[in-house]
Amino acid sequence: MVYAFRDIDMGELGRLVIESTVDGETRISSEVAGDPQDPMTAQRLKVFEPISEALTHRLETTLGRGRPTALPVRLSEPRGQVPVEEVYCEVCNQLVALVVFADEANDLDQLEDCARMMYMHYAWHNVPTWLIGPQYCGxxxxxxxxxxxxxxxxHGPLESLRPEEFNPRIEALATQHCK
Known part of the structure; x- marks a missing residue:
């Protein structure tokens, strides 16, 4: 059995896995979601670890004590493709920003899930990166x-922006890079 835990702001925190082993014992594993290098993983761990420890303690009270292990990190699993716009300097053609279109992310927790899954991509490019959810309102x-x-x-705060409010940020990176 797998129990996944989510936070309304941080998205998926981690999961508690309860499974049988070949020798007839029950294994309880806790896994925090995210890449170890991602600073948000430490924040998810800070929230998830006490929950995991409390539930594990409760299960061990009923099932008996097991062997303690360190809380592992569970890397994000790829889930389809996410459109990414690469923004280049108008003069030297160097990559200056990434804009990730998270069309399925309607709330902050879903944007955080997308950020967690895309972490290796934007960390490797090392340029300012924004995630944009679908447009809303009529x-x-x-x-x-x-x-x-x-x-x-x-990591910035969630903002609700119109294209005319966001696009100048990206345009400034593309036009001001070599000035």
Missing amino acids: GPIPQRRANVLQVWPQ
């Missing part, structure tokens, strides 16, 4: 807002 497309989350080099 009206003409230029007036529709979308949730925007900067994830690299710093």
Whole structure:
């Protein structure tokens, strides 16, 4: 059995796995979600570890004590493709930003899940990176807002922006890079 734990702001925290072993024992494993290098993994661990320890203690009270092990990190599993726009300097053609279109991410927790899954990609490129959820609200497309989350080099707050509010940030990176 696998029990997954989510946070409304951080998305998937981790999971508790309960399984039988070949020697007839029950194994209880706790896994925090994310890459060990991702600073958000430490934040997820801070929230998930006490939950995991409390549930494990409760299970051990009923089933008997097992052998303690370190809480492992579970790397993100690829789940399809996510569109990524690479933004280049207009002068030297160097990559200056990534914009990830997380079309299925309607809330902060879903954007955080996407950020966790994309961590290796944007960390490797080492350029400012934003995740953009689907547009919401009615009206003409230029007036529709979308949730925007900067994830690299710093993790920023969730913002609700129209294209005219977000696009100048990207355009500035492309035009000001070599100035």
